[in-house]
Amino acid sequence: MxxxxxxxxxxxxxxxxxxxxxxxxxxxxxxxxxxxxxxxxxxxxxxxxxxxxxxxxxxxxxxxxxxxxxxxxxxxxxxxxxxxxxxxxxxxxxxxxxxxxxxxxxxxxxxxxxxxxxxxxxxxxxxxxxxxxxxxxxxxxxxxxxxxxxxAGWAVAYLLPGWATGAALRLPLPENFWPQAAVLAAGLAALLLLSVHDSLGERRRASWIAAGLSLLLLLGLLLGWPRLDQLDRGLLALIQEQRSASLDSLMVLITRLGDFHSQLAVAALLCLLLLLARQWRALCFSGGALLATALANGALKALLARQRPEVLLEPLNSFSLPSGHSSAAFAFFLALGVLAGRGAPARLRLAWLLLASLPAMAIALSRVYLGVHWPSDIIAGALLAGGLCALSLSLCQWRTPLPALPAKVWWLILPACLGLLGAIATWRLSEALLLYRY
Incomplete structure (x- = not known):
């Protein structure tokens, strides 16, 4: 072969x-x-x-x-x-x-x-x-x-890693790019492989292990980010090479979906629908994951005070590590993925999580494309959200597994949340077209 x-x-x-x-x-x-x-x-x-x-x-x-x-x-x-x-x-x-x-x-x-x-x-x-x-x-x-x-999601998930590898091999990247990339990739691969292995084995402690590994890798990233400078600059250069006027508009629209007010609105809607449906444990899981991620992200940004890339013509006032857009998007979509997979076989649960990660990944990558964040910022945001979602799930099913949502509740939550995001995107798009016209 x-x-x-x-x-x-x-x-x-x-x-x-x-x-x-x-x-x-x-x-x-x-x-x-x-x-x-x-x-x-x-x-x-x-x-x-x-x-x-x-x-x-x-x-x-x-x-x-x-x-x-x-x-x-x-x-x-x-x-x-x-x-x-x-x-x-x-x-x-x-x-x-x-x-x-x-x-x-x-x-x-x-x-x-x-x-x-x-x-x-x-x-x-x-x-x-x-x-x-x-x-x-x-x-x-x-x-x-x-x-x-x-x-669309399948093409991105299966082709983007290979294309990015080929592009990275072609570009004149910094001297220590590949050793730093290898260390980070090995850590992420170990996290994914162990989490998938435990989930497929239906181990009761799978979510605890996933939470611990995610937060441990996050800790290593937060302590070692100054040593990832060449990796960050190399990946940023790789992504910036793909910039074009037409793609800029799309990326601005995508990144707007991860803005604080957008994520606050869909998170509040999710929790409100779970409250009205009296799904108390699902509400505790979702609300706990979303709230803990938001608070932890703000605290870490203030503590680390990392400056944003020089790509921005007008640098933002807030700090960059971890990315708030990345952590908020991953927390929300992973929470949806977990709720969707309750009661399903392990493979289907993992596939739901992968599917849920795709829109969050698009929002996170849009931040690097626009030069607002370093690549390690969005990775840290994803690890923070993933770790706290897994921790919240572990706590909510301390004694018994989190039950599956009734089908009528799930098919109310999914269209409502996605519809709200679509409405926000439409509003942002019409706002941009109006400004362009005048």
């Missing part, structure tokens, strides 16, 4: 004009029924994303090609299920591996639309769920809307 992958990457390096088509086809195959199970698409996508980041394709082009390939794979899988219906079970491959369909069918019938969103990030389910949706006659318009949304 490694020899074949090496041959492919060498050929694409020598023929970069075919790289875009390769990304499109690999992304399509990764999301195509049956094929996506057999082809190691995740590894292939990382490899071609590294080549794209080395100068062959811009980040926007790379994500757009992967997005188009993912949507195409979904549509082909859906069409296959819609055409064959129950006869799909007799197709080559599925005839000898009925378990491939049984798991996907169970998830789809139990979780419906949510399974298509969350299952996108679970390897064996990703290529099979669209086919199951077609087989069970899910309305085409509804399926397309869900696919367009899920493919």
């Amino acid at each position: 490694s020899q074949w992958l090496d041959s492919l990457t060498l050929w694409l390096t020598a023929n970069p004009e075919w790289l875009g088509l390769a990304i499109l086809l690999i992304a399509c195959a990764e999301c195509l029924a049956i094929v996506g199970i057999l082809v190691p698409g995740t590894l292939l996508l990382f490899a071609v994303a590294v080549l794209a980041g080395s100068g062959a394709l811009s980040l926007g082009q790379t994500l757009a090609l992967a997005y188009a390939g993912g949507v195409l794979g979904d549509l082909l899988s859906y069409a296959t299920g819609r055409y064959f219906h129950q006869d799909i079970r007799r197709l080559p491959g599925l005839r000898h591996h009925p378990e491939w369909m049984l798991g996907a069918e169970f998830y789809f019938q139990r979780y419906g639309i949510a399974s298509l969103l969350v299952g996108r990030f679970i390897g064996p389910l990703r290529p099979m769920l669209p086919m199951i949706a077609g087989m069970l006659n899910m309305p085409f318009g509804r399926f397309v809307l869900v696919s367009l949304l899920a493919s």
Whole structure:
């Protein structure tokens, strides 16, 4: 396998004009029924994303090609299920591996639309769920809307790390960039691997361990940030290289969603809805995580007093470490992810958390893109929010696990909170257009 992958990457390096088509086809195959199970698409996508980041394709082009390939794979899988219906079970491959369909069918019938969103990030389910949706006659318009949304998050999660690696290898970065990056990456990888391992093992202390590891890594980052100067400057230069006038407007809009008043409004709405629904333990978890993150962020900023990057033409008065936008966004969206995953199997709970992290990550990265924060600022904000969310969850399920929200409560909370964020984004956009006109 490694020899074949090496041959492919060498050929694409020598023929970069075919790289875009390769990304499109690999992304399509990764999301195509049956094929996506057999082809190691995740590894292939990382490899071609590294080549794209080395100068062959811009980040926007790379994500757009992967997005188009993912949507195409979904549509082909859906069409296959819609055409064959129950006869799909007799197709080559599925005839000898009925378990491939049984798991996907169970998830789809139990979780419906949510399974298509969350299952996108679970390897064996990703290529099979669209086919199951077609087989069970899910309305085409509804399926397309869900696919367009899920493919966007999937493209970012699966292509951005590889592209950033390729771009980092290309740029003339500071001398100590890679050693500092290796130390930080090793710490984050250990946190994620241990947390995932404990969650999949259904260990009762999984949330305690995740909280302890997150806060311990945060402590190390807060003590060692002066020694990460070259890493911060290198990553900031890498992200600043992608700036453009059109992308600036989008990033300003995204960062507005993480402003204090925006996050305060959606946090208050979440807690109010939980209060009205009399979901006391869920309210204690969410309110405790959000309030503790806000207070801790303010205290740490005042204590560390780190100055912001020099990118800003008019530096802000407040300090930068940890990023308030990052910590607030991660606290809110992780709280939603935890509530969504209650009562679900471990893999689905983890997928909900990954899905919930994507909008928070977009808000955090917008701060670095705009030059308002150092990369270590937003990492510290994410660790702070993740650690305190895990700690709040541990305390709320000290004796018994936090129960799942009733479906009618969850489907009230999610549209209401996302609708409020959408209204804030629309208001900010109309405000910007009005200022531009006059």
